[in-house]
Amino acid sequence: MDRFTKGLETMKQYVTPEALAQMVEADALADIAPDLRKMIVEFAYGEIYSREGLDAKKRALVVITAVVTQGAAPQTKTHITRGLHAGLEPQEIVEALLQLVPYIGFPRVQNALVIAQQIFREQNLIET
Amino acid sequence: MDRFTKGLETMKQYVTPEALAQMVEADALADIAPDLRKMIVEFAYGEIYSREGLDAKKRALVVITAVVTQGAAPQTKTHITRGLHAGLEPQEIVEALLQLVPYIGFPRVQNALVIAQQIFREQNLIET
Amino acid sequence: MDRFTKGLETMKQYVTPEALAQMVEADALADIAPDLRKMIVEFAYGEIYSREGLDAKKRALVVITAVVTQGAAPQTKTHITRGLHAGLEPQEIVEALLQLVPYIGFPRVQNALVIAQQIFREQNLIET
Amino acid sequence: MDRFTKGLETMKQYVTPEALAQMVEADALADIAPDLRKMIVEFAYGEIYSREGLDAKKRALVVITAVVTQGAAPQTKTHITRGLHAGLEPQEIVEALLQLVPYIGFPRVQNALVIAQQIFREQNLIET
Amino acid sequence: MDRFTKGLETMKQYVTPEALAQMVEADALADIAPDLRKMIVEFAYGEIYSREGLDAKKRALVVITAVVTQGAAPQTKTHITRGLHAGLEPQEIVEALLQLVPYIGFPRVQNALVIAQQIFREQNLIET
Amino acid sequence: MDRFTKGLETMKQYVTPEALAQMVEADALADIAPDLRKMIVEFAYGEIYSREGLDAKKRALVVITAVVTQGAAPQTKTHITRGLHAGLEPQEIVEALLQLVPYIGFPRVQNALVIAQQIFREQNLIET
Numbered sequence: 001m002d003r004f005t006k007g008l009e010t011m012k013q014y015v016t017p018e019a020l021a022q023m024v025e026a027d028a029l030a031d032i033a034p035d036l037r038k039m040i041v042e043f044a045y046g047e048i049y050s051r052e053g054l055d056a057k058k059r060a061l062v063v064i065t066a067v068v069t070q071g072a073a074p075q076t077k078t079h080i081t082r083g084l085h086a087g088l089e090p091q092e093i094v095e096a097l098l099q100l101v102p103y104i105g106f107p108r109v110q111n112a113l114v115i116a117q118q119i120f121r122e123q124n125l126i127e128t
Numbered sequence: 129m130d131r132f133t134k135g136l137e138t139m140k141q142y143v144t145p146e147a148l149a150q151m152v153e154a155d156a157l158a159d160i161a162p163d164l165r166k167m168i169v170e171f172a173y174g175e176i177y178s179r180e181g182l183d184a185k186k187r188a189l190v191v192i193t194a195v196v197t198q199g200a201a202p203q204t205k206t207h208i209t210r211g212l213h214a215g216l217e218p219q220e221i222v223e224a225l226l227q228l229v230p231y232i233g234f235p236r237v238q239n240a241l242v243i244a245q246q247i248f249r250e251q252n253l254i255e256t
Numbered sequence: 257m258d259r260f261t262k263g264l265e266t267m268k269q270y271v272t273p274e275a276l277a278q279m280v281e282a283d284a285l286a287d288i289a290p291d292l293r294k295m296i297v298e299f300a301y302g303e304i305y306s307r308e309g310l311d312a313k314k315r316a317l318v319v320i321t322a323v324v325t326q327g328a329a330p331q332t333k334t335h336i337t338r339g340l341h342a343g344l345e346p347q348e349i350v351e352a353l354l355q356l357v358p359y360i361g362f363p364r365v366q367n368a369l370v371i372a373q374q375i376f377r378e379q380n381l382i383e384t
Numbered sequence: 385m386d387r388f389t390k391g392l393e394t395m396k397q398y399v400t401p402e403a404l405a406q407m408v409e410a411d412a413l414a415d416i417a418p419d420l421r422k423m424i425v426e427f428a429y430g431e432i433y434s435r436e437g438l439d440a441k442k443r444a445l446v447v448i449t450a451v452v453t454q455g456a457a458p459q460t461k462t463h464i465t466r467g468l469h470a471g472l473e474p475q476e477i478v479e480a481l482l483q484l485v486p487y488i489g490f491p492r493v494q495n496a497l498v499i500a501q502q503i504f505r506e507q508n509l510i511e512t
Numbered sequence: 513m514d515r516f517t518k519g520l521e522t523m524k525q526y527v528t529p530e531a532l533a534q535m536v537e538a539d540a541l542a543d544i545a546p547d548l549r550k551m552i553v554e555f556a557y558g559e560i561y562s563r564e565g566l567d568a569k570k571r572a573l574v575v576i577t578a579v580v581t582q583g584a585a586p587q588t589k590t591h592i593t594r595g596l597h598a599g600l601e602p603q604e605i606v607e608a609l610l611q612l613v614p615y616i617g618f619p620r621v622q623n624a625l626v627i628a629q630q631i632f633r634e635q636n637l638i639e640t
Numbered sequence: 641m642d643r644f645t646k647g648l649e650t651m652k653q654y655v656t657p658e659a660l661a662q663m664v665e666a667d668a669l670a671d672i673a674p675d676l677r678k679m680i681v682e683f684a685y686g687e688i689y690s691r692e693g694l695d696a697k698k699r700a701l702v703v704i705t706a707v708v709t710q711g712a713a714p715q716t717k718t719h720i721t722r723g724l725h726a727g728l729e730p731q732e733i734v735e736a737l738l739q740l741v742p743y744i745g746f747p748r749v750q751n752a753l754v755i756a757q758q759i760f761r762e763q764n765l766i767e768t
Contacts, residue, residue: 029494031510032501033478035691040490043683044230051675054223058189062224065193066231067491071328072455075231075491094289095182096190102172103194103203105615106296107323107331110285117288126287157622159638160629161606163307168618171299179291195619199712200583203619222673233487234680235707235715238669245672254671300614310607317570318608321577322615327456331615350417351566352574358556359578359587359745362424363451363459366413373416382415419563427555428742435547438735442701446736449705450743459743479694480702486684487706487715541750543766544757545734552746579747584711587747 007046135174263302519558647686
């Protein structure tokens, strides 16, 4: 199995079939950086996420933590969504974010919780 | 149980009895900021780490990820050590660090792996 | 006086009675992380801001500096607003931001000045 | 030639005559920090950009890299625009951003490529 | 008064006469970047620190906060030393660092307190 | 040519034959993360550095800028050394670092210049 196929296969643990189909059909950055998506699929998913020794839920937690610590809002949305698909419970995500308070401070945690709340509401995971 | 006692109780999952006794007896910053250790025990451990909904190993993974993403070397050493005590396998820690490569880049991951290696060697967790 | 009460008491130096009443009545993150607001009131305000040895204006300056250095836009707005309520003059805030130029560079200072300007205008502190 | 004049002269390499005229006539922060623009012109352009030993295209690349690494979105837009005016090819900018993937990770690179794409489209540098 | 002279004059508020004389006589980076010290004196001190509207102690607090938030260890040492010379009390510096805990987390605060403690001890400001 | 071979080939532009031989023979992290070096060679050098559209000197400048902006000291040393091997003049590196002052502030630039100076001296590129 080549790296791209392996990457797509691994991505199924993190993204819905619809989202995956959409990514394959329409690459938003195709006109300026067509290789970026390829790198993400082949390297990030085909080589890293697909490694053994750490389960998908823990990988998703680690990635959520990294992008929240960086303060990268668009990726926080993406990876909380993928974490839910990988099997993380909403409460686990909330607890992971609260666990960050003593290490990165309230501001970035608060910004991430607002994003998490919006995703949970859209997916009807919490009562509104 | 008050917050300080609860914090010390929770810390037992993350630090050895010897290290805990040492922290209680000798506070390195006692002469200028005696409240810092109290805050760490009461707030970080008594209020945050002791929450339900996420197990100790996942909390340790999240904290390791945060301090590595920040590039905070002394805390990387502290929290990899605590993560091992909480039950993380060396391989899980290595995998979590490699999982960060696509999100924070090679430099900080490489610096953290050097620290992890040193700890694993000191604890005879890998052959040297 | 318990920590929550002490925190609310301390917050009066930084937020208007209306804003405080609003925070107590409606917690935007109540459905996913009801403890976050409690932690902010009890820990940030009840334990930290309420300490002696540094006046409220200097505490506000320090916090504004931290969130601007982090590039955290929503918190920059919050804490410039609180700093004004704590008694900082608009000019002091502007000077503190300009003082940061040699240390964090123009980009983050410029982004923060745009936010400060908007707040000063809304509060009629500068002529438009 | 004084520093302000030298700064404006140097800026011509990076901004269009229209944009420069607009900056001189209307300073968005004039009411709260009239000295900021002066500092940018005199210090950033009059003293730094105008130095010898590195050509304008390389200076622009260095600045784009810095603001992308910081995750400063408004400045990413400003300095990619100025880099194009300084003579950087769109492909060079894209390559510089992809070169950052192993060092700062995919998230900030991806956010910057979205901004670059928008600028290239507005300037009809790529087919849409 | 030219900017360099004004900068040196302003620096007297932040550095001892001995340290200032040493900086003027021996510039550690003179062989590769002789202009850096000139820029720091002229721009940072001659143009920024020397502005009106914020007193020297507050400027020092702001700068200490910025470098601690960045995690820049050598500058943390420099600017705590300069803050003491500008008239900040050791306790004010400690309080400012503790005030940062909820905003930047324990790790960077702890690292800065270790540096502060060392300086206070060297200057016999605390009993050891 | 496979990715590993292509990566090694590309690395020759950035590292001396001795350093390359040393990297191939002895991998410092071989006992805990043998795949890291492989990823750096295959992905960073075999896929990214080896792309067309930006010459080696500009790629080196971009990477130096990124690690200096992050404040990653060990990588600053590595990549200034590689940049010199790729053909950057010492003066170009110094100018690139000074160009960063208005964007990331003096502290990180100063720390990087100290590292650059040490490398230039070791390679007898400046008179001491």
